[in-house]
Amino acid sequence: MTNVLEKLRSMTTVVADTGDLDAVRRLKPIDCTTNPSLCLKAFDDPASRSLLNAEISKGEAAGHSPAEIANDLPVALGAELSKLVPGRVSTEVDARLSYDTQASVARAHQIIDAYAQRGIDKGRILIKLAATWEGIQAAQILQKEGVDCNLTLIFCLAQAIACADAGAHLISPFVGRITDWHKAANNVSDFTPENDPGVASVREIFNYYKAHGINTIIMGASFRNTGQIKALAGCDNLTISPELLTELAADNSNLSCALDASAVPKTPLLSMPEQAFRWNVAQDRMAHDLLADGIRKFHADYVKIVRRLT
Structure with a gap:
């Protein structure tokens, strides 16, 4: 009998959504992060x-600082993951650069160069950037250079539209964090x-993208349970723990396709210049709060790694 995971893969x-090498070998995903x-x-x-x-020992022997080694670890792990999956490995630009377009582009170049030194072509990598206005503009520059990007921490349609305007290869809407925010806000x-609400957010983005023939890949992320995943079966990509x-x-239960690109409702095509983007995100308390919180959390984990190496 075909299980739900195999049905979902169809x-x-x-x-x-892991850096656990044994789990990747066992579960055989297409991509990793x-x-x-x-x-x-x-x-x-x-x-x-x-x-x-x-990798830590190698960095210490070369006289690298804890911060430099902390930057090298995701690339080292990503290079190993690239041997285990046929697709892409998303690798994140430092969260502290989320509001600096040029610094984000420079760091992306360093990541691509670090992979190249390990024999990994840029075609196997997705540069992961927070979907701030500055991060989205960095993605636009990188996409024009032929470097594909994954815009993460997506919490609202305005972010998704701006990413599409920038020609982003892929976006990652965070289902579970949206759900958690609404549970707390509504005391449910x-x-x-x-x-x-997290499922509804991805469906809204899916319907908008498919109605207008937008090629940016939608990858639902940050799931809290399998019910959320099943409710988004048919989404382009889903990254799962x-x-x-x-x-x-x-x-071994049944699984139906929940999202159908051929049956989406018609919606007006919108543009999202900087002023509109900033206004829409500021007006959406959930998106505004979670975007900043996500950046803080990513940076906090980077700091924990640096402290571990000190």
Whole structure:
């Protein structure tokens, strides 16, 4: 009997949201991602920890600072992940650069060069940037250079439209964080998949993109349960934790395609220049709060790695 994970793979590209090498070998996703948060978790996986410790020793022997080594670890992990997946590995530009377009572009170039030194072509990499206005403009520059980008921390349609205007290769709407925010704001314990605000946000973006033939890939992320994942079956990509991938693999229930690009409602085409972008994000308290919070959390995990190396 075909399990839900296999059924999902027939309609959606499944990506592993982990730096755990053993989990990637076991679950066989198409793409992977790496960032400081996942590097921290990777220290708990024996295979990943061995790789990271070897990279730390190499950096220390070369006289690199803890901050330099912390920057090298996601690339080292990403290079190893690239051997295990047939697709792309997303690698994140430092969160502290999220409001600096030129610095983000420069850091992206460093990441691409670091992969090249390890024999990994830029075609295997997605540069991951926070979807601030400055991050989106950095993506536009990089896309024109032939460097594909993953715009992360997407919480509203305005961000998604600006990313499409910039020609971003892929966006990552964060389902679970939207859900968590609405639970707290509305003092509710849970939502069903059909009334889940995080699911609804991805569906809104999906409908808008498909109605206007936008090629930017939508990759739902940050899931709290398999119900959210099933409710987005048919989305271009879904990035899923090993725990939820394992649950899906053990589930033999039916799965229907929830998102159909051929049956989306018509919507007006909108543009999102800087003033409109900033106004729309500022007016959406949830998106405004979660974008800033996500950047803080990514940077906090980078700082934890630096302290671990000090």
